Amino acid sequence: MKRLLRNIALLACIGTLSACGFQLRGLGTPLTQTAPLSFTTLRVAKTGSLQSSLETALRRDGRIQFENLQGTPDAVLNIVSEEDRKDVLGVSLAGNVNEYLLIYTVTATIQRLQDDAPLPLTVTLRRTMSYSDSVTLGKEREESLLREDMRKEAASQLVRRLGYLPAPGSKADAGKQP
Numbered sequence: 305m306k307r308l309l310r311n312i313a314l315l316a317c318i319g320t321l322s323a324c325g326f327q328l329r330g331l332g333t334p335l336t337q338t339a340p341l342s343f344t345t346l347r348v349a350k351t352g353s354l355q356s357s358l359e360t361a362l363r364r365d366g367r368i369q370f371e372n373l374q375g376t377p378d379a380v381l382n383i384v385s386e387e388d389r390k391d392v393l394g395v396s397l398a399g400n401v402n403e404y405l406l407i408y409t410v411t412a413t414i415q416r417l418q419d420d421a422p423l424p425l426t427v428t429l430r431r432t433m434s435y436s437d438s439v440t441l442g443k444e445r446e447e448s449l450l451r452e453d454m455r456k457e458a459a460s461q462l463v464r465r466l467g468y469l470p471a472p473g474s475k476a477d478a479g480k481q482p
């Protein structure tokens with residue numbers, strides 16, 4: 305009897321998740337993919353530490369051709385700056401650090417070759433990390449994993465934001481006019 309109730313509860317949970325449209329990232333069907341981009345080929349310049357994460361995010365997206373380009377691309381993505389910061393978030397009564405705030409900011413520009421001015425893109429990510437002097441080595445590893453995760457998320461957000469660029473010559477691209 306308990307097994308039957310557990311199975312019914314499991315099926316109800318799965319049915320609820322599928323009914324609300326929940327999908328794992330990267331497993332969308334063509335109907336749920338985002339709108340086509342205003343360009344089809346992209347050259348990525350000056351990527352710095354985002355190189356592998358950005359390439360992975362672009363390959364996963366599938367709407368952009370960025371490898372083995374013949375001729376000139378439709379757009380150029382340029383990483384202008386990356387900033388890694390580690391701020392103190394919490395201090396104990398004894399004056400020891402309890403928590404850090406890790407901040408990762410990426411500033412990029414995207415320029416379609418038919419446009420004159422590049423469009424700025426900025427992604428800022430924040431993660432909190434607890435700290436203890438007794439487990440210093442473990443916390444260093446945790447920090448490096450958090451920073452790598454932040455790079456992957458920043459690359460993913462940059463690729464997602466490319467989908468919101470207006471088409472060249474559209475009213476949104478020309479600015480607001482009365």
